[in-house]
Amino acid sequence: MKTTVRGVRSVEIEMSEPERAAEFYSKVWHLTEVARSNGSYWFRGTGAYHHILAIHPATRGAAIRRLTFAAANKDIVQALHAKVVASGCTTEAPHALATPGGGYGFGFADPEGRNLAVVCGENDHQDDADVKDRPRKIAHVNLNAAQLEKSNNFLADVLGFRKIDHSGPLHFFHCDSTDHSSMVMGAAATPTLNHVSFELPDLDSCMRGGGRMRDAGYPIEWGPGRHGAGNNVFCYFAGPEEFPIEYTAEVMQVDDSYEFHGPEYWKWPPGRLDQWGITPPHTARWKRIQDLVLFTPGQYRL
Ligand SMILES: [Fe+2]
Structure with a gap:
């Protein structure tokens, strides 16, 4: 078992005009909307991940809110959380997530204040075949x-x-x-x-x-x-x-x-x-x- 992540699962961004951005990421960038709530939008690629991009309303212009890494299972989430705690970074306890896609994980601020997260067990999609012209x-x-x-x-x-x-x-x-x-x-x-x-x-x-x-x-x-x-x-x-x-x-x-x-x-x-x-x-x-x-x-x- 490798105590590391499996890559970047999703990116959450903030936009001044989230509706316009959502139309772009759907119609031009070729992602597929999977959830919408309180002005935020969630999009999947053709791969299994529940979503790979979330767009939230911004308060101060375009920003990146968070990067979420995929973990293979809860043991990896717990092990990585222990290492984040030992590093002295600000974090929260791993918990079940109420956000679209669910799952289990934790967020933390890295040494330069970036919001990162490690998550496993999301409600992923069964269909994950490639589709030409659409991001995985x-x-x-x-x-x-x-x-x-x-x-x-x-x-x-x-x-x-x-x-x-x-x-x-x-x-x-x-x-x-x-x-x-x-x-x-x-x-x-x-x-x-x-x-x-x-x-x-x-x-x-x-x-x-x-x-x-x-x-x-x-x-x-x-x-x-x-x-x-x-x-x-x-x-x-x-x-x-x-x-x-x-x-x-x-x-x-x-x-x-x-x-x-x-x-x-x-x-x-x-x-x-x-x-x-x-x-x-x-x-x-x-x-x-x-x-x-x-x-x-x-x-x-x-
Ligand atoms: Fe690149």
């Missing part, structure tokens, strides 16, 4: 840390992630999953969200997603291209209220034999930013919005 799940979340070493150590020592690659300024973290990475960390002046990545079932779905977004008035801010570490294809966008989102596909599948490589290994030849050598540099807008969205302070309780 959250592939990874990329966070910016003001105290990068401290945040990286927390992921490794408390939540059980393994640092699997280090490319340029980015540190990639692998957990109890076959996905190359589920969390990516970089440095910034304040702890902000870099982006949330949604996994599509194949490369063509990723490319057509780029076209669908362009048609809807959301041009590609970086991509299309294929990353080095993780080997995934990518298109990055500014979603509603300039929330930074990615479509990705073909994420490298790994096992324990995968070998770590550092920045020297992952260096691109001059003028290149991806494996194919086709992506232009990211836009000025992408540079701005990938260090813009803050976590809602103090909302660690589930």
Whole structure:
């Protein structure tokens, strides 16, 4: 039994115009609404998770409220809770959840004040087959840390992630999953969200997603291209209220034999930013919005 999580289960965000954002995530981004209550919306992907995105009304503009990690069972939830308590972070006792999807888990504030949660036993879906052009799940979340070493150590020592690659300024973290990475960390002046990545079932779905977004008035801010570490294809966008989102596909599948490589290994030849050598540099807008969205302070309780 690995005392770690199985990846990012869901992301909760806050929007000034939640109704408009909900329409976008349904009609353009291709998630499916599963619950609605008091101005909040919950959406699933094609995978089994009850929901992968929740949108709540914002009080101060676009924000990220919480990341929830999936745990395999209650024993893992309890073991991770004990490690979070021992780390000195603010937390609550694991309990049955009354939110849509239910389950059992706990929330906590990590060393930089981000609201994180670990949950198991949600009321997941039986149908989980891929559907072209529709996201399966959250592939990874990329966070910016003001105290990068401290945040990286927390992921490794408390939540059980393994640092699997280090490319340029980015540190990639692998957990109890076959996905190359589920969390990516970089440095910034304040702890902000870099982006949330949604996994599509194949490369063509990723490319057509780029076209669908362009048609809807959301041009590609970086991509299309294929990353080095993780080997995934990518298109990055500014979603509603300039929330930074990615479509990705073909994420490298790994096992324990995968070998770590550092920045020297992952260096691109001059003028290149991806494996194919086709992506232009990211836009000025992408540079701005990938260090813009803050976590809602103090909302660690589930
Ligand atoms: Fe990404």
